[in-house]
Amino acid sequence: MEATAFNRLLSRRTLLGAAGAAGLLAALPGCGSSVGEQAATTAGGSIKIGLVIPQAGVYAPLGTDMKRAWDLFLERHNNKLGNYTVTTVTADEGETPQTGVPAVQKLLQSDRVDVLVGIVNSAVALGVKDMVVEAKKLLIVSNAGANDITGKARTPYIWRTSFTNSQVSAVMGKVLAGTAPAGVFAIAPDYAAGAEAIAGFTGTFQAGGGKVLGPAKPAFGKTQDYQPFLSQIQTSGAQATFCFFAGAEAVAFVKQYQQFGLSGKIPLYGSGFLTEGGVLTAQGDAALGVQTTLHYTSELDNPANKEFRSAYEGKYQAVPTVYAVQTWDAALVLDRALRKATALDGDTLSKALESVGSVQDSPRGPWTFEGQNPKQTFYLRKVEMKDGKPVNAVVRDMGVSGQPAT
Amino acid sequence: MIAVSILNGLAIGLLLFIVAVGLSLVFGMMDVLNLAHGALFLAGAYAAWFVAGENPTMAGFLAALGVAGLAGIVAGGGLSLLTEPLARRSHLDQALLTLGVALAVAELMALAFTKDVRAVNPPRGLDRAIDLFDSQYPVYRLAPIGIGLLLAAATHYVVERTPVGALIRATVDDRDMVAASGIDVRVVRVAVFAAGSALAMVAGVLGSPIYSARPGLDITILILALVVVVVGGLGSVRGVLLGALLIGQVESLGRALLSDLASFLLFGTLAVVLALRPHGLFRVAGGR
Numbered sequence: 001m002e003a004t005a006f007n008r009l010l011s012r013r014t015l016l017g018a019a020g021a022a023g024l025l026a027a028l029p030g031c032g033s034s035v036g037e038q039a040a041t042t043a044g045g046s047i048k049i050g051l052v053i054p055q056a057g058v059y060a061p062l063g064t065d066m067k068r069a070w071d072l073f074l075e076r077h078n079n080k081l082g083n084y085t086v087t088t089v090t091a092d093e094g095e096t097p098q099t100g101v102p103a104v105q106k107l108l109q110s111d112r113v114d115v116l117v118g119i120v121n122s123a124v125a126l127g128v129k130d131m132v133v134e135a136k137k138l139l140i141v142s143n144a145g146a147n148d149i150t151g152k153a154r155t156p157y158i159w160r161t162s163f164t165n166s167q168v169s170a171v172m173g174k175v176l177a178g179t180a181p182a183g184v185f186a187i188a189p190d191y192a193a194g195a196e197a198i199a200g201f202t203g204t205f206q207a208g209g210g211k212v213l214g215p216a217k218p219a220f221g222k223t224q225d226y227q228p229f230l231s232q233i234q235t236s237g238a239q240a241t242f243c244f245f246a247g248a249e250a251v252a253f254v255k256q257y258q259q260f261g262l263s264g265k266i267p268l269y270g271s272g273f274l275t276e277g278g279v280l281t282a283q284g285d286a287a288l289g290v291q292t293t294l295h296y297t298s299e300l301d302n303p304a305n306k307e308f309r310s311a312y313e314g315k316y317q318a319v320p321t322v323y324a325v326q327t328w329d330a331a332l333v334l335d336r337a338l339r340k341a342t343a344l345d346g347d348t349l350s351k352a353l354e355s356v357g358s359v360q361d362s363p364r365g366p367w368t369f370e371g372q373n374p375k376q377t378f379y380l381r382k383v384e385m386k387d388g389k390p391v392n393a394v395v396r397d398m399g400v401s402g403q404p405a406t
Numbered sequence: 407m408i409a410v411s412i413l414n415g416l417a418i419g420l421l422l423f424i425v426a427v428g429l430s431l432v433f434g435m436m437d438v439l440n441l442a443h444g445a446l447f448l449a450g451a452y453a454a455w456f457v458a459g460e461n462p463t464m465a466g467f468l469a470a471l472g473v474a475g476l477a478g479i480v481a482g483g484g485l486s487l488l489t490e491p492l493a494r495r496s497h498l499d500q501a502l503l504t505l506g507v508a509l510a511v512a513e514l515m516a517l518a519f520t521k522d523v524r525a526v527n528p529p530r531g532l533d534r535a536i537d538l539f540d541s542q543y544p545v546y547r548l549a550p551i552g553i554g555l556l557l558a559a560a561t562h563y564v565v566e567r568t569p570v571g572a573l574i575r576a577t578v579d580d581r582d583m584v585a586a587s588g589i590d591v592r593v594v595r596v597a598v599f600a601a602g603s604a605l606a607m608v609a610g611v612l613g614s615p616i617y618s619a620r621p622g623l624d625i626t627i628l629i630l631a632l633v634v635v636v637v638g639g640l641g642s643v644r645g646v647l648l649g650a651l652l653i654g655q656v657e658s659l660g661r662a663l664l665s666d667l668a669s670f671l672l673f674g675t676l677a678v679v680l681a682l683r684p685h686g687l688f689r690v691a692g693g694r
Contacts, residue, residue: 058521058621058622060521061520061521061522216665217665217666218661218665218668219668219669222668222669223661223668224616224617224623224626225414225418225616225617225657225658227410227411227414227658227662228411228414228658228659228661228662228665229665231407231410231411231541231662232407232662234407234541234542235407235540235541247523248523248618248620248622251523251525251618251620252617252618255525255527255618259528259533259535259544259546259615260535260541260542260543260544261534261535261542261543261544262542278522278523279522279523281522282522282523282524282525282618283525284460284461284525284527285527286527
């Protein structure tokens with residue numbers, strides 16, 4: 001309790017500092033934009049990009065993956081995107097909007113970046129919308145999955161190279177449709193992303209004639225022991241479980257699912273974040289056999305992924321994750337857009353992104369923007385042992401899908 | 407389903423008892439609110455991962471318990487010395503000091519073990535599930551029940567039936583009078599702090615297969631332990647046991663029956679107990 005109060009105090013102070021800085025800068029209007037325009041008119045100028053990633057808190061491992069991919073892309077492209085020499089300013093998104101929004105504010109107003117890339121937390125992405133629109137700068141979201149970012153709250157200035165929560169889970173609804181006549185138990189934490197994941201799954205699963213049991217909604221961030229829900233799943237008569245968990249909760253749920261003897265009896269399915277990256281290592285044997293849907297796995301057999309993976313492993317001695325690929329692709333589309341753009345303002349860059357068309361050389365396979373969000377191939381993946389380490393092996397190509405209408 | 411949740415609540419409750427008994431005695435006896443107690447639990451969980459590994463053998467797990475116990479004694483002694491100069495000052499001063507220690511230790515552990523989750527499996531032989539009340543239950547979770555009951559009985563015996571216990575109870579009641587009768591209260595203080603901290607770290611090892619070591623677990627456990635102590639009444643072993651068993655059921659059975667109210671249940675229980683019995687379920691005679 002004390003620690004929470006302490007954190008709040010700290011973040012409030014950071015917020016006040018940022019607000020103060022913002023006030024000072026507001027007194028010098030036009031300064032930043034004129035500099036930006038000058039740089040833009042000379043082809044082969046320089047561009048300043050703000051990379052917003054969590055460097056502390058529960059999402060810090062995702063931030064590490066994102067930063068690595070960003071650095072790797074620039075390293076392999078002579079530190080250039082299009083004809084522009086890149087200066088990257090990294091800002092710490094932290095865990096919540098209390099830290100994430102001031103970080104973006106600082107990048108826009110004090111560092112005067114031309115383009116923003118990153119953002120893990122959906123609440124941060126939605127929270128900075130007005131600021132980005134007002135500054136008329138381009139933001140490429142490379143993780144945050146809230147449907148609204150490219151749905152109800154859509155603006156020409158915010159694009160996304162990742163996914164929407166319901167897009168990922170809707171694919172699992174199709175996978176399971178027609179199986180498990182007694183029903184599938186759905187479980188996800190009781191926050192926006194969890195609700196969107198369950199809604200996406202339920203939509204396609206019920207359309208295929210399936211019956212959803214539950215859904216159970218454990219308190220987000222406050223559940224360490226899933227026993228009450230695991231007992232509920234056991235007695236529900238479900239033939240399979242669909243879940244959405246990420247980070248430490250994904251580790252706890254998958255481990256306990258196995259400890260309570262469910263993994264042998266009621267197969268576990270979920271959105272791919274359940275077994276992606278560091279959490280899979282921590283889950284170890286408990287994750288074997290878990291099946292998930294996602295738009296990437298390090299095991300994909302295509303030339304772009306092979307090259308990306310070997311470069312990534314060579315530089316970092318780590319297997320790339322979906323979070324890395326999404327940020328790699330943000331750099332990739334920005335590179336394309338900047339070759340065509342004549343200026344660095346949000347309107348020009350947004351138009352340039354519209355004309356990028358199909359991205360053929362992404363490690364995840366070909367994809368295109370549809371409503372500023374990727375229309376992309378999804379894969380059914382299964383956790384298997386490979387060389388003594390758990391990996392997400394490809395079971396089936398589930399075809400291309402865009403974000404479901406909301 | 408309800409029977410399993412009650413059993414699970416018993417396991418969680420007894421684990422909480424092992425964590426909270428030290429916190430309660432330290433507070434009851436010397437008015438030190440040790441906010442670093444959660445960090446000790448997390449340190450125990452990391453110790454399990456570090457000493458015994460991800461898939462521990464029974465011997466490795468027992469070794470981790472021993473290491474955690476010894477490390478806890480050292481850490482508790484250190485904390486006792488740290489808080490000594492603040493003994494006559496307000497709770498807030500001590501809270502700030504121990505909170506500072508807790509934050510620093512948590513950050514050091516994040517540096518040493520990264521921010522990824524460090525999961526520990528139950529020791530071999532206990533890593534399976536058995537049929538209980540129509541569903542499956544992990545054998546390992548029966549361990550905290552056994553160990554918790556043993557420790558509860560042992561602590562109760564020591565505190566209520568031995569000369570050492572009489573000294574501890576007397577110090578809880580009236581520190582100055584004990585000092586006036588020629589007994590060095592500081593020794594009692596260091597000993598209780600060390601024992602309480604050792605129990606917290608041992609609980610961390612026992613809890614690691616259930617909770618996994620990860621940043622943030624320290625705060626979660628600290629809050630649970632504080633609620634247990636406040637509900638049970640400060641400085642009373644019986645009170646802590648009762649409080650821990652109650653909170654265990656709230657966390658397990660409560661969540662099973664009223665899952666929509668899960669976030670509210672813990673502090674709701676605290677509020678109800680405080681409203682009905684402001685000094686906790688068991689008030690120590692003459693206690694604060």
